[in-house]
Amino acid sequence: MRMSALLIIALRSLARNKLRSFLTMLGIIIGVGAVIAMLSVGQGAKAMVQTSIASLGTNVITVFPGGGSPGSVRTEAGTTSRLTEDDVEAIRREAEGIRYLTPTARVSAQVKFAGQNWRTSVYGAYPEYLQIRNWNPVEGVSYGMSDERGASKVALLGQTVVKNLFGEGVNAVGQTIRIKNLPFRVIGILESKGQGSFGQDQDDIIIAPYSTVQKKLIGATYAQNLTASAVSEDAIPEASAQIDEILRRRFHIGPSDTPDYTIRTQTEIAQAAGSVSQTMTVLLSSIAGISLLVGGIGIMNIMLVSVTERTREIGIRLAVGAKGRDILLQFLVEAVTISFFGGLIGVALGAGASTFLSSVQGWAVKLSLSSILIAFIFSAATGIFFGWYPARKAARLNPIDALRYE
Amino acid sequence: MTDAPIRAAGSSPGAQSAPIVSVRNLTKTYKMGEVTVEALRKVDLDIARGEFVAISGASGSGKSTFMNILGCLDAPTGGKYVLDGREVESLSRDELSLMRNRKLGFVFQSFNLLSRTTALENVELPLLYRKDTRPADNHEKALAALRAVGLGERVHHHPNQLSGGQQQRVAIARSMVNDPVLILADEPTGNLDTRSSIEIIGLFQGLNVKGITIVLVTHEPDIASYAGRLIVFRDGNVVRDERNPSPLRASDELAKLNPAEKIA
Structure with missing residues (x-):
C-alpha cells in the first residue's frame, strides 16, 4: 500500500478518537518539551560558565601558596610558602x-x-x-x-x-x-x-x-x-x-x-566547570527522557487498544489481500504519526518554555538546533519502538479469527 | 436473455479444463480444550470453472469451515487443496494474501464493509493492496464496479447511509473489482428481505454469466434453487451433491415479484 494511503488511514483513525489521540500525544508533547527545555537550560548554563571562564583572561595560570594536602589534612591556602x-x-x-x-x-x-x-x-x-x-x-x-x-x-x-x-x-x-x-x-x-x-x-x-x-x-x-x-x-x-x-x-x-603551593590553569578550571554543567545537563535530560519514555508507553498502550478495537477491520483488510507487512505499516504509521505530531508540538512548547525562562526568569538558556533535532528524532524513534509491538500483533492476526472477532 | 449459460446439471465439469477448485481428503479439526471437534472429515470435491454452486447444511455441518478454507482464510488440518492450479497448503502467508487479492472475492452475511469509509473507498480497498495499479485507474475500476451493481449514484455514501441490500451490493462490487476467478459468498442474503435477496442473487448470476465461478453458502432452499449445483454438508461430510437442471433466474423471479408488491 502506498505511503500516502497509509498516512490518510492513520490521520482518519486519529481524528476518529480526537481526545484519545490528544491525550496519547500529550505524553510525547510533555516529554519532548521537557527534553528541549532541559537541554536548553543545561547548554545555557554551560555557555555562561564558559563565558565567565573566558573572562578570566587568555591561557591563564595561577599559583596559590599553600593548598597542598600533607597526609589527608588539607592546609589552608596561604599558610606556608x-x-x-x-x-x-x-x-x-x-x-x-x-x-x-x-x-x-x-x-x-x-x-x-x-x-x-x-x-x-x-x-x-x-x-x-x-x-x-x-x-x-x-x-x-x-x-x-x-x-x-x-x-x-x-x-x-x-x-x-x-x-x-x-x-x-x-x-x-x-x-x-x-x-x-x-x-x-x-x-x-x-x-x-x-x-x-x-x-x-x-x-x-x-x-x-x-x-x-x-x-x-x-x-x-x-x-x-x-x-x-x-x-x-x-x-x-x-x-x-x-x-x-x-x-x-x-x-x-x-x-x-x-x-605547598597550588598551580591552577584555566584549562583545568574550564574542565571542572564544564564537567559540572555536563553532569547537570545529563541529569536534567535523563529526567526529561524518562517522561518521553512514559509517553512512549502511552502510545503502546493506546495502539494495543486500537488493534483490539479494529480486529475486524484488520480481518477485512487481510481478506481482500492485505499482506502482514501492509497491516504492520498501517499501525506503525499511526503510532509514528502520534509521536511525530507530539514531537512537533513538543518542540514548539519546549522552545516557548526556553524563551520564557530566559526572558521572564532571566535564566541563561540556549536553544540549539541540535537539541531540537535530538528531541525530535527521539520522539519519532519512540513511535517506532513502542508502535512496533502492537503493529506486529496486528500483522500476525489470523484472517479468519480477525474476521470473526466480535 | 433466455439462453444465458448458467451451468446446469448435465454439462459435465470434468470434460472441461482442470477444475478451479479441487479438494482431496480435506480435514479440519479444532481443539476446544479437551474436546476435539472434527469440522471436516476427508472431503473430496471438484468445482469446475464457471459453475454456480450452492452449499447448504445445518449449522455445525462444516460448510462455513469449508468456505473459509476455499477462501484461503483458514488452513486445513490435512488433505490437499488446489485452487486454480496452485497447491494452497504450500503457500506462505504473503502468497495466500496474494491469492485472496487476485483470484478470490468475498461476500459475507454481515457485509464486512469498513465503516466511516465511502462505498467507493471500500470497493477500491483490494486495489490498494496491489502495487501494479495506478491510483487513477483504481478509481475508474471501482466506479465501474459500483455502476455494475447499480450504485453509481451512491459512491460517496458511507455504509451506515445505505440499506442492507445496498451495502451487500458494495460488498459484491468489492469482491469483483480485481476480476477474480472465484467469488465466495457466505450467506449473502441472510440479512436481507426477499426482494433484495433476489436482486443480490441476480448480481451473482450476472457475474457467473461472465465466467466467474460462484460458491454460495445458504441454508435457504429457495436461494439454493438459483444455483446449478447443490452440495449439502452434514457432520463434516458431503452428503448430497446434485445438479439442478433448471435453476431459477433472478430476473424472472423479480418480474413475478413486482406486481405482487404493487398490489400490497
Missing part, C-alpha cells in the same frame, strides 16, 4: 612558556570621593595583569612599569566602582579618590567584565601598581598569588610544569613530595 617578587623574577627568567607574569595582592578597602563611600577590592599587580586578563581601559590609560617602580598612587577603576563613587555623567579620569585615606589619581576606567564564574561582580574592583598596594595599603612583601599567561593554549601544560619545577627548586621540594 610565601611567593615573592624574587620568585616572579626567577620564573620570568627561566620559564619559556610564560608570556606575562605578575604577582598579585588584594586588599579590601574603603574608597572615598567627594563624600561618597564605597567598599571594594583593591588589586595590586604589574601592568601586564591587564594583558593576562585581556582587560583594557575604555577611558584613560593604564599605568606602566615606571609607575610600578615608583609605587605611584594611580588607579584603574572598574565600572561598578565608578558608578557608586561618581554616579552618572561625571568624568572620573583625572579625579583624585582616597583609598584608605591615601590620595590616588584615577588614570583609567576598565571595560565591563560582568559576572564571574561564581556570580561575583568582576567590575567591583580597583587595580593599582603592585608595589603601591603592597607598600602603601597592605604593608607586606609576599604575593597572595602569581598570575601568568602562557604563550599559547597548547603551551599551558608545559608552562605550568616549568613553573612547578622552578618553585620546587626554590622551595627545596622533592619531585615526589607534595608542594
Whole structure:
C-alpha cells in the first residue's frame, strides 16, 4: 500500500478518537518539551560558565601558596610558602612558556570621593595583569612599569566602582579618590567584565601598581598569588610544569613530595566547570527522557487498544489481500504519526518554555538546533519502538479469527 | 436473455479444463480444550470453472469451515487443496494474501464493509493492496464496479447511509473489482428481505454469466434453487451433491415479484 494511503488511514483513525489521540500525544508533547527545555537550560548554563571562564583572561595560570594536602589534612591556602617578587623574577627568567607574569595582592578597602563611600577590592599587580586578563581601559590609560617602580598612587577603576563613587555623567579620569585615606589619581576606567564564574561582580574592583598596594595599603612583601599567561593554549601544560619545577627548586621540594603551593590553569578550571554543567545537563535530560519514555508507553498502550478495537477491520483488510507487512505499516504509521505530531508540538512548547525562562526568569538558556533535532528524532524513534509491538500483533492476526472477532 | 449459460446439471465439469477448485481428503479439526471437534472429515470435491454452486447444511455441518478454507482464510488440518492450479497448503502467508487479492472475492452475511469509509473507498480497498495499479485507474475500476451493481449514484455514501441490500451490493462490487476467478459468498442474503435477496442473487448470476465461478453458502432452499449445483454438508461430510437442471433466474423471479408488491 502506498505511503500516502497509509498516512490518510492513520490521520482518519486519529481524528476518529480526537481526545484519545490528544491525550496519547500529550505524553510525547510533555516529554519532548521537557527534553528541549532541559537541554536548553543545561547548554545555557554551560555557555555562561564558559563565558565567565573566558573572562578570566587568555591561557591563564595561577599559583596559590599553600593548598597542598600533607597526609589527608588539607592546609589552608596561604599558610606556608610565601611567593615573592624574587620568585616572579626567577620564573620570568627561566620559564619559556610564560608570556606575562605578575604577582598579585588584594586588599579590601574603603574608597572615598567627594563624600561618597564605597567598599571594594583593591588589586595590586604589574601592568601586564591587564594583558593576562585581556582587560583594557575604555577611558584613560593604564599605568606602566615606571609607575610600578615608583609605587605611584594611580588607579584603574572598574565600572561598578565608578558608578557608586561618581554616579552618572561625571568624568572620573583625572579625579583624585582616597583609598584608605591615601590620595590616588584615577588614570583609567576598565571595560565591563560582568559576572564571574561564581556570580561575583568582576567590575567591583580597583587595580593599582603592585608595589603601591603592597607598600602603601597592605604593608607586606609576599604575593597572595602569581598570575601568568602562557604563550599559547597548547603551551599551558608545559608552562605550568616549568613553573612547578622552578618553585620546587626554590622551595627545596622533592619531585615526589607534595608542594605547598597550588598551580591552577584555566584549562583545568574550564574542565571542572564544564564537567559540572555536563553532569547537570545529563541529569536534567535523563529526567526529561524518562517522561518521553512514559509517553512512549502511552502510545503502546493506546495502539494495543486500537488493534483490539479494529480486529475486524484488520480481518477485512487481510481478506481482500492485505499482506502482514501492509497491516504492520498501517499501525506503525499511526503510532509514528502520534509521536511525530507530539514531537512537533513538543518542540514548539519546549522552545516557548526556553524563551520564557530566559526572558521572564532571566535564566541563561540556549536553544540549539541540535537539541531540537535530538528531541525530535527521539520522539519519532519512540513511535517506532513502542508502535512496533502492537503493529506486529496486528500483522500476525489470523484472517479468519480477525474476521470473526466480535 | 433466455439462453444465458448458467451451468446446469448435465454439462459435465470434468470434460472441461482442470477444475478451479479441487479438494482431496480435506480435514479440519479444532481443539476446544479437551474436546476435539472434527469440522471436516476427508472431503473430496471438484468445482469446475464457471459453475454456480450452492452449499447448504445445518449449522455445525462444516460448510462455513469449508468456505473459509476455499477462501484461503483458514488452513486445513490435512488433505490437499488446489485452487486454480496452485497447491494452497504450500503457500506462505504473503502468497495466500496474494491469492485472496487476485483470484478470490468475498461476500459475507454481515457485509464486512469498513465503516466511516465511502462505498467507493471500500470497493477500491483490494486495489490498494496491489502495487501494479495506478491510483487513477483504481478509481475508474471501482466506479465501474459500483455502476455494475447499480450504485453509481451512491459512491460517496458511507455504509451506515445505505440499506442492507445496498451495502451487500458494495460488498459484491468489492469482491469483483480485481476480476477474480472465484467469488465466495457466505450467506449473502441472510440479512436481507426477499426482494433484495433476489436482486443480490441476480448480481451473482450476472457475474457467473461472465465466467466467474460462484460458491454460495445458504441454508435457504429457495436461494439454493438459483444455483446449478447443490452440495449439502452434514457432520463434516458431503452428503448430497446434485445438479439442478433448471435453476431459477433472478430476473424472472423479480418480474413475478413486482406486481405482487404493487398490489400490497
